[in-house]
Amino acid sequence: MFQxxxxxxxxxxxxxxxxxxxxxxxxxxxxxxxSDKVVAVDxxxxxxxxxxxxxxxxxxxxxxLDVALVYAILAYITVLAIARYLEGGL
Amino acid sequence: xxxxxxxxxxxVIGVVFLFLGSLGxxxxxxxxxRLQAGTKATTLGSFFTIVGVGTVHPAWFLKCLIIALFVLxxxxxxxxxxxxxxxxxxxxxxxxSVVDQYKGExxx
Numbered sequence: 001m002f003q004x005x006x007x008x009x010x011x012x013x014x015x016x017x018x019x020x021x022x023x024x025x026x027x028x029x030x031x032x033x034x035s036d037k038v039v040a041v042d043x044x045x046x047x048x049x050x051x052x053x054x055x056x057x058x059x060x061x062x063x064x065l066d067v068a069l070v071y072a073i074l075a076y077i078t079v080l081a082i083a084r085y086l087e088g089g090l
Numbered sequence: 091x092x093x094x095x096x097x098x099x100x101x102v103i104g105v106v107f108l109f110l111g112s113l114g115x116x117x118x119x120x121x122x123x124r125l126q127a128g129t130k131a132t133t134l135g136s137f138f139t140i141v142g143v144g145t146v147h148p149a150w151f152l153k154c155l156i157i158a159l160f161v162l163x164x165x166x167x168x169x170x171x172x173x174x175x176x177x178x179x180x181x182x183x184x185x186x187s188v189v190d191q192y193k194g195e196x197x198x
Contacts, residue, residue: 016108047111049140056143080171
């Protein structure tokens with residue numbers, strides 16, 4: 001078994017991660033070109049994967065780790081497809 | 091337990107690096123600078139956070155290590171694809187940049 005994380009630490013983790021999400025979403029709304037928006041989406045998908053892993057520890061269910069793994073694979077494929085589309089080859 | 095404290099320290103370091111990467115994506119003046127700041131800091135933050143979760147809960151350590159290695163390998167590839175595509179469609183660099191080493195290789 002594992003030791004419980006105290007509740008104050010969860011507040012610290014999720015408040016800092018929410019600040020990151022807020023800044024990335026602001027950049028996604030304000031980006032001057034399309035490439036800036038794609039960079040912001042790449043950052044959002046990269047920040048979402050550790051958030052899913054943290055949530056699986058928060059809810060104490062090991063099955064949610066598989067969700068994080070599948071999300072990482074799908075985000076990788078999505079960003080590669082969008083980059084290929086920007087380049088004009090799709 | 092000592093490994094729960096160690097895992098919490100890892101998670102705090104990773105979360106701070108995720109926030110700093112997001113701040114870099116928001117504040118940098120250019121697409122390429124944003125890619126550089128965002129990709130490096132965010133990859134390190136993801137690695138520390140996921141390994142920290144695996145350290146807090148040792149039964150999940152192998153699966154967390156697999157996710158962390160996958161993020162560590164695939165994140166630079168996607169950033170490289172975005173940078174190359176945005177150079178090819180002609181996104182301007184910022185005025186303060188001093189060198190463009192990719193321009194000469196294109197003419198060959």
